[in-house]
Amino acid sequence: MAKPLSSRLTGGTFLMLGVLLISLSLRSPITGIGPLLDLIRLELNLSATQAGMLTTLPLLAFAFFSPIASRIGRKQGLEQALMLSLILVTIGLVIRSIGNSVGLFSGTVIIGAGIAIANVLLPSLMKRDFPTKIATMTSIYVLMMGAGSALSASLAIPLTDLASRLSISAVPSWAFSLASLIIFPVIAMFVWLPQLRSHSAPSKNSTEPDSHSYLWRNVDAWSITLFLALNSFLMYIFISWLPTILVELGYSHHQAGVIHGVLQLLHGRTCDYTYSSNGKDQ
Template sequence: MSFLHSSRIVNKALLVLGILLIAISLRSPITGVGPLLDAIRAELHLSATQAGMLTTLPLLAFAFFSPVASKLGGKLGLEQALMLSLLFVASGLCVRSFGSSSTLFLGTIIIGAGIAFANVLLPSLIKRDFPTQITTITSIYVLMMGAGSAISASLAIPLTGFAERLSINVIPSWAVALASLVVFPIIAMLVWLPQLKNHTAPSKDTLQLESHSYLWRNCSAWQITLFLALNSFLMYIFISWLPTILLDKGYSHHQAGVIHGVLQLFTAVPALVLIPFMERIKDKRLLSLALTLMAFVGIIGLLLIPSQAMIWGMLFGFGAGGGFIVALALISLRTSSAYQAATLSGMAQFLGYLVAATGPMIMGEIHEQTGSWQLPLMICAVCSLFWGGFAWLAAKDEVITSGRKPLSLTASESLL
């Protein structure tokens, strides 16, 4: 019995480690591009709109592939589908680093497809295997996403300099920095291998034939979707353009890269703060609203007092990162089965990332037309107020059902 108990503990530990390593691979391939945008644009002669597409294309891929992900998980099983997502990310990172504009965009699309699968399926996996620890596991894996983002953003410029010192001429130095990120999905795949023999069949909930199409007519589902959409809209604008904004405001490339990395790191800090409290907070409306207000203050601060960009980056990162944690947790907490969670996750991420995909392009185009980042930042500030409204509505203490009246969490089977 003790051997079996020890074996279960080891398997559970490997599962958690695998989830965390997958999480590191989900945002680092995107955030590593921001500090290198100027070098990429100069090398490949890209316009501001084309440069914005490097962040937009993964989001479009998220939107396009997210509805497919829950079906893929149902057909292959969650573990196999997540391994496939890592293969996509790794291969996309390689293709993106060949050094031409065509492979740059093609690799970015492949990366986006792989991330989309994992984005949708991880909440379902967590709901199935950690039903009493949903918010804790979600917070930890968002922490790892933020850590991976901070590492990739902070090391992008130093790795480029390292490639130049080594006189690597096969591919551009910025491509070497981007290619180095492949280490994350490769390690994740190695750790995930043991999971392929466990739970090879999808869970009973995942095999259900019900389409949950009623979610598209459910107000609560739309509120959660718009909460995630505006969160992602603002987050990817800053992921894409913050280094360029800071350069325009007088910061050096190194300073801009560091501040960008700190913002990414602070998207992970809420996970550390929220882990002890999330499961105890039944009504998450005040928490959600407070996080959106922090992001609003960060945007206004960058607009009015750019000399304190480090502080504003911390505030925005904390608010956006915390909001993302709450949005992902709500997908699990406000659904009644693993399959419903995967379906809502697919809906929220399809529409959410479709909205988010417009952000970098729109703000890049407005900047080109006005020659200033003031108007784009003002628009972001207004959007953050709408984000706060949907945060309040989305964080209600109710479970989504197929009926007209949602079921209160206090009267339903506990999900925490």
């Protein structure tokens, strides 16, 4: 028997809301650390190389866990796999906020693993459930990632000030700021709970193993790969060090965090415009 129209509309609304809330958690745990890098280095006595690893480790986790994300999706189902990604991000945020270097680095790796799973499977879910709105959903998805990045970067320093005003001593003020980001995946998990009744595999064309051996001989493939690699290289340099550079140029930590956040939002808005403009040409 077909479901009532109101039930289908409600389910679709919760699905879309869940997708958008998951998107908020896919960059904010990484971008939120940039404005706090100086505080973390001073507190934990980290070198510049060690501090840089805080944004390098998620990339290494992406490279390691992305190839197995589709296997998890096929075995557990898309909905369950995405819930797993949110759980990993939440656990990683808790461990990273313990306040010591071991927790900081190990939590960052766990966060990267959770984000890697969602990075692979969320586009597949959008392709399956919103086949006529792929460009629109993708543009909103990217915009929400930018919004999450902007919020985490802009509020990073104000949250450390809040920790000081509240005399929170259980963890350092920067750890309190990082822990506050847990609100994104926790809300996403509650909204995503109704989707766990489903157990569906990723769309076939995104999960079937294929060696794609011909790509190794394709000049265009290498050009695109190099372009995307350089783009990510520059992006994560900015995420790590832009606030520190701005502070050295005379801006306050608050101003540096806000500028950093605005740039993240503009990046998301630019991608949103690009996807919307190209539409079916993607």
